[in-house]
Amino acid sequence: MQEAEPKGLHESFLTEKRLLEQISGENLEKRLLELAEIGGLVKEVGKYVEVTRLAFTKEDLAARSYLDRLMKESGMDVEHHPFGLIGVCYGQSPELPAVMLLSHFDSVPKGGMYDGALGTIGAIEVVRLLCENKIKFARTIVVLAATAEESSRFNNGLAGSRALFHGLTDKELAAKRPGDCSLGEALCAWGFNLNDVKTPRFTKDQIHAAIELHISQNAYLEESGKGLGVVKAIAAPDRREIIIGEPINKTNVGKDGVYFEVKVKGQAGHSGATPMGRQYRADGLLPLADFLIKTTLLAGELDVQVAVDKLLVESQALNKIPGHASCLVVLSGSATRIEKAKAILKNYGQLRNKQYARPPTKFSQQAISIEEVKANPPDYFFDPASILARCKLAGQIIRIVNSVSGKYRDYQKETIVGTVTTLTQSQEGQIILGVDVRGTDELVRNHVWHEVLAKIETVNKTNVDYTINKLSGSNDPTTMDQELVRKAEAVIQNHNLGQYEITFSPAGHDSQNAARAGIPTVMFFIPSRNSGASHVPQEYSTAQDLERGAKALAALVVRLTL
Ligand SMILES: [Zn+2]
Known part of the structure; x- marks a missing residue:
């Protein structure tokens, strides 16, 4: 019918x-x-x-x-x-x-x-x-x-719909993550013509x-x-990448030390949709940031040689709160000094565990674990002094993004969230952070970035070089x-x-x-x-x-x- x-x-x-x-x-x-x-x-x-x-x-x-x-x-x-x-x-x-x-x-x-x-x-x-x-x-x-x-x-959110409604630029097509091909290369590998995605498929009429x-x-x-x-x-996110340090040479210093693996058990979640605060998010990079800062201080206090390497966030993405994060800390020097440094690191871990576990919290009781490992020495190290300064600044930036965004989280009912979502260490010893700050009000969001950048300037006392680039995927x-x-x-x-x-x-x-x-x-x-x-x-x-x-x-x- x-x-x-x-x-x-x-x-x-x-x-x-x-x-x-x-x-x-x-x-x-x-x-x-x-x-x-x-x-x-x-x-x-x-x-x-x-x-x-x-x-x-x-x-x-x-x-x-x-x-x-x-x-x-x-x-x-x-x-x-x-x-x-x-x-x-x-x-x-x-x-x-x-x-x-x-x-x-x-x-x-x-x-x-x-x-x-x-x-x-x-x-x-x-x-x-x-x-x-x-x-x-x-x-x-x-x-x-x-x-x-x-x-x-x-590293390029909403790329598909941007192509379909707006067309992609050459810069957007060049977007890539370390170790992978670019978006444009992926399209070509699938046999697509790049010109087909430079003009929109749909228009408003x-x-x-x-x-x-x-x-x-x-x-x-x-x-x-x-x-x-x-x-x-x-x-919408205002995403930026912060590249810490200039490329440096590799060295063998630290190869003969005692190795500790520092592991953080956070909880991955959506970086845009999860409100700020420990009661909602267990950002795995925060305890790691504390550790990076503490380890740097240790190098000065205890006369042991300290190196940090293998900084890692498991299955990281620009829109994901880091879950599991880890790094390798190498201590070298006399046996007694290493013992002392080891005890300090462990104590610090326990102290931070208590703080992170204090309710209300999303962190588990043992967020941080420090294990001595008989790891195969990495093939190379970077100059510990340069790398430590970079680690420290990375740790400080992670903390700053968290605290400034937390401060503005309910500003005039416009929820702001800010997260260091990705962390990579390049082959040249640079540390690269991906930062995602979001809100429905552009002015408030700009304000948060402004304050974050000002604070980074203030804490960067040893004047480590860093550059900041706006990432594609940023939107109004x-x-x-x-x-x-x-x-x-x-x-x-x-x-x-x-x-x-x-x-x-x-x-x-x-x-x-x-x-x-x-x-x-x-x-x-x-x-x-x-x-x-x-x-x-x-x-x-x-x-x-x-x-x-x-x-x-x-x-x-x-x-x-x-
Ligand atoms: Zn979705």
Whole structure:
């Protein structure tokens, strides 16, 4: 039986209602698990599903092929773009600007199964049900499943949607992480033409509205007891890289010392979405920073030769709070002096452990461990004096970013977060920090950076050289379309989808690139359970949450499309 073309709000409501009744959280969870199997390790939903699906890897390719099949089965034509898939379901008036549902399908290293994936799977499910029910609608629906949203692989967040809505610059294409190829090289290796990503695929006259469904990535929504969030603004990161020291030569000094491995057990989390403070975040770099500073002092006090090497943050990414961090400390000198230094280091570790474990805290009882190791000596060392000064400054910068951002965290209700998210030691002995400062208010964010930079100048008493570069992935905060925010509220109310919160997103999203291209854009959030865990395998939303989110999405799409 053919549907009569629905007209007016009442008909629209009835169509929406019919569609919403068929949306099932269990179905969505099943699809999300299928996608999670690609690059994933599924132990137990709700407890531990680990997904690593970085842009332009074999997992990315496998995900594209899975989504291609799903989109086609759901009734869409599929276009393969270098930065993802574009599913199209034509409306009866294809000349009208389309309604777009967008999200991403790449992940951070060792992330969870909902970030990005929910918006992609949810959007495809909405179109599948529209087609299955033979509902007629006027505007074409476009499902954009983008890759390279996370900055994990190329130090370049939201690169995919930036390419799709704005086109990429040569500088953005040159973005890379140490030891990996650049974004441009990755595109070429996949056989894409770089000219195809320098101009936008979508312009504002093609798209009537863009909607993204996403997990909230923090505990706010769960704590508020509400099931949905309507996003009115997106905070954006101002990311900078701080390169400490000039290249230096390698030396053998310190090779014959006693080796200690200092390990910190923090807890990884989303650097944008996790509020400041020890009760919310256990930043693994903070205890390590204390240690770097203490070790430097030790070198002066005890007449032992101290070297620090192998600075490491496990599975680090620019948008991830460092979890596990470690370094190697080498002490050389007379046996008695080494014993004394060792005791001081251990005592200091215990003292800091007590401080970090004091409630309220996210740190475990034994955040820091110091083990003497019979490690094979590293092939080389850098001049200990230069490297120690660099370690000290790195430690101080980590502390400064944390304390200044913490001070502004609730400034005029504009939540600011700031994190040293990445730390690498180059082959030339330079220490490179990636710093991510975010907020919804550009002025406040600028203010935080200003204060951080001034404090670094003050503490850098030994005048270690350092340079600061702005990183791609930095953005201005974005406002969502207020008319769409009202419509999003209306569909939640009309369909009794429960209590909702008008909120903002501390984390960046593809939606901000759509909004900045002049396309009216809005986002729905569902709660992130497990205390808002995100970018980690504990990321979780219940089947009910998924269902409620997809219903809000479906209702708004129908209302905008008919
Ligand atoms: Zn995401």
